[in-house]
Amino acid sequence: MANINDKNLKLAVQKQGRLTDETLEFLRKSGLEFESYKQRLLASCRNFPLEIIYVRDDDIPDYVASGTVDLGILGQNILNEESPKIKKLLNLRYGFCSLTVAVPKESEIKDIKELKGKTIATSYPESTKRFFKENNIPVEVVNISGSVEIAPALGVAQAIVDLTSTGSTLVLNDLRALTKVYDSEAVLITNEKTLKNHKKDLLEKLIMRFKGVLSAKDYKYVMMNAPEKVLPKIKKIIPGLKSPTVSSLATKGWFSIQTVIKEDMFWETIEKLKNVGASGIIVLPIEKMII
Ligand code: AMP
Numbered sequence: 001m002a003n004i005n006d007k008n009l010k011l012a013v014q015k016q017g018r019l020t021d022e023t024l025e026f027l028r029k030s031g032l033e034f035e036s037y038k039q040r041l042l043a044s045c046r047n048f049p050l051e052i053i054y055v056r057d058d059d060i061p062d063y064v065a066s067g068t069v070d071l072g073i074l075g076q077n078i079l080n081e082e083s084p085k086i087k088k089l090l091n092l093r094y095g096f097c098s099l100t101v102a103v104p105k106e107s108e109i110k111d112i113k114e115l116k117g118k119t120i121a122t123s124y125p126e127s128t129k130r131f132f133k134e135n136n137i138p139v140e141v142v143n144i145s146g147s148v149e150i151a152p153a154l155g156v157a158q159a160i161v162d163l164t165s166t167g168s169t170l171v172l173n174d175l176r177a178l179t180k181v182y183d184s185e186a187v188l189i190t191n192e193k194t195l196k197n198h199k200k201d202l203l204e205k206l207i208m209r210f211k212g213v214l215s216a217k218d219y220k221y222v223m224m225n226a227p228e229k230v231l232p233k234i235k236k237i238i239p240g241l242k243s244p245t246v247s248s249l250a251t252k253g254w255f256s257i258q259t260v261i262k263e264d265m266f267w268e269t270i271e272k273l274k275n276v277g278a279s280g281i282i283v284l285p286i287e288k289m290i291i
Contacts, residue, residue, distance in 0.1 A: 005044075005049070005051070007049060007198070007199075008044070008049040008050055008051050008202075009049060009050045009051070009070045009071060009194075009199055009202050009203060009206060010050075010051045010053055010068075010069040010070050010071065011050060011051070011052050011053065011069065011070065011071040011072065011073065012053045012054075012055050012059075012060045012063050012064065012069045012071070012072040012073075013027075013052060013053070013054060013055075013060075013072070013073050014054075014055070014056070014057040014060070014073070014074065015037045015041070015054035015055055015056065016037065016054075017057060018095065019057065019073070019074070019075060019094075019095045019186055020037070022094040022095060022186065023073050023092075023094075023186065024036055026073075026092060026094065026186075026210075026213065027052070029213045029287075029288075030206075030209040030210055030212070030213050031047070031048075031209060031288075032045050032047065032048055032050065032209075033045060033046040033047050034046065034050075034052055037054040040054070041053065041054050041055070042054070048205075048206070049202055050202075050206065053069055057074045057075065057078060058078065060072040060073075060074045060078070060189075061074070061078060061079065061082040061086055061189070062082075064086050064189050064190065064191050065082075065085040065086050065191060067191055067193045067194075070190060070191070070193075070194040070199055070203070071089075071188060071189065071190050071194070071203075071206075072086075072188070072189045072190075073092065073186055073187070073188055073189075074186065074187065074189065075095055075097070075163075075184050075185070075186060075187070076088075076091075076182075076184040076185055076186075076187050077097070077099055077124065077127070077163060077182075077184040079187065079189065080099075080124070080126070080127050080182065080184075081124055081125075081126045081127055085191065085192075086189045086190070086191060087189065087190050087191065087192065087195065088187050088188070088189055089187075089188045089189065089190055089207060090187065090188040090207065090210055090211070090214070091185055091186075091187055092185065092186040092187060092188060092210075092214070093185060093186075093214060093217060094185065094186050095184070095185050095186035096165060096183070096184070096185045097163045097164060097165040097183075097184050097185075098163070098164055098165070098180045098181070098182065098183050098184065099124055099127055099161060099162070099163055099180070099181040099182050099184065100161065100162060100163070100164045100170070100177050100178075100179070100180055100181065101115075101120075101131075101159060101160075101161050101177070101178045101179050101180075101181060102149075102159065102160050102161075102162065102164075102170050102175040102176060102177050102178060103115075103152070103158065103159045103160075103175065103176055103178055104152045104153075104158075104174060104175060104176070105174045105175060105176045106174075107158070107159075107176070109158075109159070109178065110178075111178070112132075112135060112137060112178055112179050113135075113137060115132075115137055115139055115158070115159055116137050116138060116139070117138065117139070117140075118139055118140070118157075118158040118159060119139070119140040119141075119142055119156070119157040119158055119159075120132070120139050120140065120141050120142065120157055120158070120159045120160065120161055121142045121144045121148050121151030121152075121156055121157035121159075121160045121161075122141060122142070122143065122144065122148060122160060122161035122162060123143070123144060123145055123146065123148055123162065124161055124162075124163075124181075125141050125143045127161070127181055127182070128141050128161040128181070129141050131161070131181045142156060142157055144156070148160045148161075148162045149162060149169060149170070149172075149173035149175060150173065152175070153173070153174075159178070160175065161181060163184070164177065188207075188210065190203065208290065209288075211290075211291075212288035212289055212290050213288055215288075215289040215290075215291055216285075216286040216287055216288050216289040217263070218262060218263050218264075219260040219261065219262055219263060219286055219289060220260065220261050220263060220266060220283050220284065220285065220286065221258070221259075221260055221283070221284040221285070221286050222238070222258070222259055222260070222261050222270075222281065222282070222283050222284075223256065223257070223258045223280075223281070223282045223284075224256070224257050224273060224278040224279065224280060224281040224282070225249060225254055225255065225256055225257075225278070225279050225280040226254070226255055226257060226276075226277055226278045226279065227253055227254055227255075227277060228253050228254070228255060230276050230277040230278070231246065231255060231257075233276040233277075234257055234273060234276060234278060237269060237272045237273055237276065238257075238259045238261060238269060238273070244257050244258060244259035245257070245258040245259070257278070260286065260289075270283075
């Protein structure tokens with residue numbers, strides 16, 4: 001990597017796979033301009049001192065831990081299997097999945113306790129061993145690197161532990177979920193060295209951008225009109241971040257109110273606003289929000 005500017009931050013991302021598209025979309029939403037992976041393994045950002053390095057996601061923890069790169073984006077699931085010399089900075093709110101224990105659809109096993117003494121196939125041996133140990137269930141764990149779902153049909157194992165999101169892969173392979181080991185999503189990681197060295201300030205700037213995109217996901221921008229007499233009720237329903245912006249309209253006694261509403265309370269809040277007399281409610285997505 002001779003032509004990398006050592007003053008720049010280096011970020012490793014998955015070069016081809018499930019997390020790639022959403023990772024690149026997230027970086028672009030953060031305002032970074034760069035080339036996608038095609039034949040290139042490296043892309044320099046045009047508008048931020050950052051080099052993006054495209055690698056296999058399994059290699060990302062080692063690259064970060066060894067200081068070859070400063071940052072990495074990968075699934076929490078990989079982190080749960082790997083070296084602790086890594087520091088998680090942010091959950092990135094995409095790439096959601098769960099590590100799940102599953103058995104063949106027609107199996108009589110209803111509870112994980114019934115897996116005592118059985119063989120479990122997985123690509124996540126460390127997490128699997130930890131899970132069964134914590135639950136005091138002795139099992140045999142077989143490490144398989146791909147197509148784990150087929151192991152029970154081949155007679156290799158009586159159960160599997162694998163990543164699922166919609167559950168459709170389990171269904172397609174005649175498997176039934178028993179329980180969840182953990183939830184996972186894409187995360188941003190770094191190492192102790194980067195947190196302390198000359199790139200610390202750059203890292204803070206980058207994290208502020210990332211947080212701006214993540215916060216924006218949580219909120220919607222809402223504008224509405226209302227007569228003066230209902231303003232106190234409206235203010236109670238929407239405290240906003242600090243307080244809503246209220247400005248008078250050309251029509252006497254009427255006001256325009258602007259605020260942000262948390263996504264998870266969105267419909268509930270809109271219904272309340274309508275009920276107390278707000279009208280002409282307009283809702284806009286927020287691109288970035290620096291709190
Ligand atoms: P890939 O190697 O391309 O299959 O990407 C795998 C990564 O995508 C995993 O490490 C997970 O973090 C994430 N992921 C999200 N949903 C799923 C899923 N249903 N199955 C496997 N991986 C998933």
